[in-house]
Amino acid sequence: MLLEGYSRGIFPMSESRDDDDVNWYSARMRGIIPMDKFRVSSNVGRIIRQNRFECRVNTCFRTVMEACADRDSTWISDLILDSYEVLHMAGHAHSVEMFDADGELAGGLYGVSLGAAFFGESIFRRKKEADKVALWHCHRILEDGGFKLWDTQFYTDHLAQFGCTEILAQKYYQLLSEAIQMEAHFS
Numbered sequence: 001m002l003l004e005g006y007s008r009g010i011f012p013m014s015e016s017r018d019d020d021d022v023n024w025y026s027a028r029m030r031g032i033i034p035m036d037k038f039r040v041s042s043n044v045g046r047i048i049r050q051n052r053f054e055c056r057v058n059t060c061f062r063t064v065m066e067a068c069a070d071r072d073s074t075w076i077s078d079l080i081l082d083s084y085e086v087l088h089m090a091g092h093a094h095s096v097e098m099f100d101a102d103g104e105l106a107g108g109l110y111g112v113s114l115g116a117a118f119f120g121e122s123i124f125r126r127k128k129e130a131d132k133v134a135l136w137h138c139h140r141i142l143e144d145g146g147f148k149l150w151d152t153q154f155y156t157d158h159l160a161q162f163g164c165t166e167i168l169a170q171k172y173y174q175l176l177s178e179a180i181q182m183e184a185h186f187s
Helices: 002-007 042-049 061-069 078-089 130-145 169-180
Strands: 011-013 023-025 029-032 054-057 093-099 105-114 117-125 149-153 165-168
Touching (some): 029 169, 078 093, 093 130, 105 130, 117 130, 149 169
Antiparallel strands (some): 029 149, 093 105
């Protein structure tokens, strides 16, 4: 059901962490990060060059989701956690994890892949800039894996610094239709 929703351009959200239900959403304007427009600040670039964080992929998926949900207000309910864990086991949900020098989880993100489309779901940080470094690593993974569409669902000022832009839903559905028919690998 989740993959069918993503293929149609809709995504689930709960009202709160304790919600036993989900609602499906779409948007008239859709946030995407064009693969060739991704960028990071010089400060983040310096942190990447310094290897301040170790990148791991898919080693603690549920822990990343739980960290993303650890906020005063969240749309990530236990039902969503459990459902995406099943998607993860099926190879369609992924996490990019940043670990500090002490081996502690410092930040990360998770999302869903379908064909050559990646749907970024949520991101968190426990250490300064770890979330931004995770985005950089995610971009490299998507680029190397042949992904064509990086969906952020919504445009935010935070994501704009990485190249996020808004497009009309009609254009988004065209890009989505093309991307899900292609093959890509998240690894």
